[in-house]
Amino acid sequence: MLSESDFIAGFHAIGKERYHHQHPFHLLMHEGKLTRAQLQAWALNRYYYQSRIPIKDAAILMRTDDPDFRRAWRKRIIDHDGDGTRPGGIEKWLHLVAATGLSREEAIRGEGILPATRYAVQAYIEFVSTRSFPEAVASSLTELFSGKLIALRIDALRKHYPWLSGGLDYFTGRLTQAPEDAEFALAWVVKHARTREDQDKAYAALRGKCDILWAQLDALYFAYVEPGWPAPGAFKPAETRTGGG
Amino acid sequence: MLSESDFIAGFHAIGKERYHHQHPFHLLMHEGKLTRAQLQAWALNRYYYQSRIPIKDAAILMRTDDPDFRRAWRKRIIDHDGDGTRPGGIEKWLHLVAATGLSREEAIRGEGILPATRYAVQAYIEFVSTRSFPEAVASSLTELFSGKLIALRIDALRKHYPWLSGGLDYFTGRLTQAPEDAEFALAWVVKHARTREDQDKAYAALRGKCDILWAQLDALYFAYVEPGWPAPGAFKPAETRTGGG
Numbered sequence: 323m324l325s326e327s328d329f330i331a332g333f334h335a336i337g338k339e340r341y342h343h344q345h346p347f348h349l350l351m352h353e354g355k356l357t358r359a360q361l362q363a364w365a366l367n368r369y370y371y372q373s374r375i376p377i378k379d380a381a382i383l384m385r386t387d388d389p390d391f392r393r394a395w396r397k398r399i400i401d402h403d404g405d406g407t408r409p410g411g412i413e414k415w416l417h418l419v420a421a422t423g424l425s426r427e428e429a430i431r432g433e434g435i436l437p438a439t440r441y442a443v444q445a446y447i448e449f450v451s452t453r454s455f456p457e458a459v460a461s462s463l464t465e466l467f468s469g470k471l472i473a474l475r476i477d478a479l480r481k482h483y484p485w486l487s488g489g490l491d492y493f494t495g496r497l498t499q500a501p502e503d504a505e506f507a508l509a510w511v512v513k514h515a516r517t518r519e520d521q522d523k524a525y526a527a528l529r530g531k532c533d534i535l536w537a538q539l540d541a542l543y544f545a546y547v548e549p550g551w552p553a554p555g556a557f558k559p560a561e562t563r564t565g566g567g
Numbered sequence: 568m569l570s571e572s573d574f575i576a577g578f579h580a581i582g583k584e585r586y587h588h589q590h591p592f593h594l595l596m597h598e599g600k601l602t603r604a605q606l607q608a609w610a611l612n613r614y615y616y617q618s619r620i621p622i623k624d625a626a627i628l629m630r631t632d633d634p635d636f637r638r639a640w641r642k643r644i645i646d647h648d649g650d651g652t653r654p655g656g657i658e659k660w661l662h663l664v665a666a667t668g669l670s671r672e673e674a675i676r677g678e679g680i681l682p683a684t685r686y687a688v689q690a691y692i693e694f695v696s697t698r699s700f701p702e703a704v705a706s707s708l709t710e711l712f713s714g715k716l717i718a719l720r721i722d723a724l725r726k727h728y729p730w731l732s733g734g735l736d737y738f739t740g741r742l743t744q745a746p747e748d749a750e751f752a753l754a755w756v757v758k759h760a761r762t763r764e765d766q767d768k769a770y771a772a773l774r775g776k777c778d779i780l781w782a783q784l785d786a787l788y789f790a791y792v793e794p795g796w797p798a799p800g801a802f803k804p805a806e807t808r809t810g811g812g
Contacts, residue, residue: 376637377629384625384692389648389657392621396644403634403641412634447629 337467340532347539354482362422367439369429414492421489438541460527465504582712585777592784599727607667612684614674659737666734683786705769706776710749
């Protein structure tokens, strides 16, 4: 069994390799190379993911008879749904959608999202509903890495797409929410991994979650930028890019 | 299709016939005729039900993409799990368990509960997870009737079992919580029933939930009081009580 510090270091190694901060779509975003239409597609598709996060968290909540865990975890649902007075994450993401020039109704209807977005989100809910409870919790650990990505993104969006600036409340909120959530989840995962097999399952859950995020950007890239990027760990032909399109 | 007022009246008619305020175990309780051991059995078994209520509510929460609904419904989870400073309903029920003279640990372990208690609770979670969403919501409408029962119970427990008085916080809390919850759920069910078939399904859901409550008291009665009581609507032989035991 790995020591606690080695176990934790392993999560960070997975994030370094597989978290979507490396995805070419994000790289283009941060370099200011996306068009308004491409940012619209991103905001629209990602809204579907955001809007299902409380469903995913309720699916986790319903799997434990530990009130302490539920009390800590339900904060995520409140962060996304709001407290009835201040807007939650879902409402804030609609502000971002509006800032791109799309209507909030279009995002709520969800008609224009890519099939792969829907499948990836369904896969996430299915994962936390059917895998072991520790694996469900571990799948949330992408939040260990989101703080850094969001800080970078806020700067990049302000710099390169100043017309979006009115829609960035979601990200500023997550700057404090995500680290709190990640800290709780990491401590829980570390405490409840009793064997090397448990530890490996937690790693696999985080890799699976990274895939879920990565696949959503793949879908955007291939539909709205240009074709051809195998996900990390996926089969790569000798020539990475084909000529087809 | 029934008018709104007739539809609502139908729920109250179901409650009058099938809610567990009529159950012989409750009648004995309210008349002061239960022994301490019988009240221990009740507190222990009902704890299992209480402790699974947030799981049931998370199962409902995860079924809707409506943040307004989720915001209203999550109050139930907070009421039962507590807010981290004041005890929630589950903790308060443990106070009741302790007041009967059983240890809270025994209740939390749940080893001594009757199989039928477990099955009824599982049936409730299964119901809200697999039936239509309006049926899941309608199954909560037993709370329309719980306020009256709880007020009666508080008086009866104080009067007949004064040694229990330190454990009644759960019930005083529910006096305000349950009517709020019932009001929201009833308005939602009324609004979302579009056809007579929808209305009938909501009635069936409430009947099913009444069965779930009734069956738990049956199990207690048959195990700890004496044999022989078919639930309302169940097959009744010409002689209601048999001589066997």
